[in-house]
Amino acid sequence: MGSIFLPHLPTGWHVDQAILSEESRVVVIRFGRDQDPDCMRMDEILYSVADKVRQFAVIYVCDIDQVPDFNQMYELYDPMTIMFFYRNKHMLVDFGTGNNNKLNFVLEDKQEMIDIIETVYRGAAKGKGLVISPTDYSTKHKY
Numbered sequence: 001m002g003s004i005f006l007p008h009l010p011t012g013w014h015v016d017q018a019i020l021s022e023e024s025r026v027v028v029i030r031f032g033r034d035q036d037p038d039c040m041r042m043d044e045i046l047y048s049v050a051d052k053v054r055q056f057a058v059i060y061v062c063d064i065d066q067v068p069d070f071n072q073m074y075e076l077y078d079p080m081t082i083m084f085f086y087r088n089k090h091m092l093v094d095f096g097t098g099n100n101n102k103l104n105f106v107l108e109d110k111q112e113m114i115d116i117i118e119t120v121y122r123g124a125a126k127g128k129g130l131v132i133s134p135t136d137y138s139t140k141h142k143y
Contacts, residue, residue, distance in 0.1 A: 005047050006030075009062040012069035018060050019085045026057040026091070026121045031064050032080040038106050039080045045106075046082075049113050056121040078104040084117075086124035093120060093131055096138035100130060105137070 009015045009029070019027050030046060032039040043061060050059045064076050074083060082103040084091040092100040093116065107113050115134045123131030 006043060006050065006059055006061045009060050010066065012067055015060075015062055015067060015070065018058075020088050022058060022085075023087060025055075025086075026117060026124060027085040028057055028059045028082060028117060029085070030059070030061045030080065030082050031070065031074070031076045032061075032078075033065060034061070034063055036079045042080050042082070042106050045108075045110055045113050048110050049117070052114055053117050057117045074102070078102075080104065080106065084120045086120070089124075089129065091120050091124055091131065092129060093133055095133045096136040 009018055015029065018029070028046070030039065030042060032042075034040075034043075039061075046059050046061075053059075062070075064071055070076060074081070083101070084093060090101070093103065094100050095103060097105075103116070107116075112135060119131050119134050
């Protein structure tokens with residue numbers, strides 16, 4: 001139900017504009033399929049934290065079947081992927097999983113998502129391109 005309330009990016013142009021136009025907040029984009037169970041669970045968490053992080057982040061969703069423009073560029077092969085951008089720059093986050101480009105697993109806790117977004121914002125505001133996640137997920141999720 002969360003994906004209904006989150007703003008959708010229907011074309012590649014809209015994705016580019018969302019990333020380019022935001023000057024002071026982190027842009028969080030969930031790439032995936034709206035009907036996928038992982039996306040649905042993650043969208044619920046994103047929707048529940050959107051109001052809490054609105055001062056320093058904006059959250060969008062993008063269907064990778066409807067907008068295939070970025071699938072190869074960002075290697076969007078997982079059912080659900082979250083990426084972070086700040087001032088037109090892709091922010092890398094070290095989750096301890098070996099993939100610093102994106103978050104491709106479902107978080108179960110809203111506070112964890114808030115902490116990650118806040119960490120990305122604080123690091124990006126200091127000019128860092130890579131930030132360390134507040135939680136190490138190397139042993140929490142199986143790949």
